[in-house]
Amino acid sequence: MNRLRVPGWLTAAVLATFFTGLATVPAHAEIAPPSANDWSCKPSDEHPRPVVLAHGTGSTAAGNWVTLSPLLAEAGYCVFAFDYGETVMSLGTFKGLGDIPTSAHTMAAFVDRVLASTGAEKVDVVGHSQGGGMLSQYYLKRLGGAAKVHTLVAMAPSNHGTTTSGLVNLISALGLVGPLGSVFEFLQIPAFAQQAAGSPVATALYADGDTAPGVRYVVIGTKNDTVITPYTNGFLTGDNVTNILLQDQCPADPVGHVGMYLDSPTMQNILNLLGPNTPGFRADCTGYGPAY
Secondary structure (H helix, E strand, C coil), X not given: CCCCCCCHHHHHHHHHHHHHCCCCCCCCCCCCCCCCCCCCCXXXXXXXXXXXXXXXXXXXXXXXXXXXXXXXXXXCCCEEEECCCCCXXXXXCCCCCCCHHHHHHXXXXXXXXXXXXXXXXXXXXXXXXXXXXXXXXXXXXXXXXHHCEEEEEEECCCCCCECCCCHHHHHHHCCCHHHHHHHHHHCCCHHHHHCECCCHHHHHHCCCCCCCCCCEEEEEECCCCCCCCCHHHHCCCCCCEEEEEHHHHCCCCCCCCHHHHHCHHXXXXXXXXXXXXXXXXXXXXXXXXXXX
């Protein structure tokens, strides 16, 4: 029997990428982020749509949205956040590891609960990495979510997958894409393989174009992203799409993929996009997030 032998350097690279994505996980992963999930909240005339927050791979709602959730609530929004993608490898803490289509059903059920509770006709979604990329896109494009979402704001989304700085291309050249995918399946963390550029799930998801009709899309990216590589893989084309590169507004912003949840220019852009949507908006270049 041929056994898959994963080189030590490859194992180290995969684990480094995995644990970098866990930097925001708090000790109590089941706790909602501050000011979120008040099921008595009713949207105001000024902010008629609740905001649903979708975390990234390996993170949690509580960790990913510790900054944005209270900012939105203070601005007058009803804010809701959910966890998804727990597997036996989650160890009770790490989320977003499971099969993406299955996780999208979790998102669908949560959005339905938010709409029923608030009486709103639609929600706005803010997602980070997988949460703003393939998870939300599967919900919008394959589960009828486009009829229930007005705006999707995606922070460094995994839309067209990642090469993990060329790692996937190297593995492909060695003919190991299939076996590596099998390793991820064996470890019950399929979301990693599914977010590789050119994966069967990604290819099928975007076979009919980048967007779902009727949804406003905004992508916020950073050129310093070392998780979604190249960073342009997160950007979308199509009607009603706006792509924002943070360094076009703040050239010195060092923020990386994970650190966007702490980045003031990112937060400023989100608040503007969901609120006044001022033409030509440019963030104040202060309070940068970390470079990881």
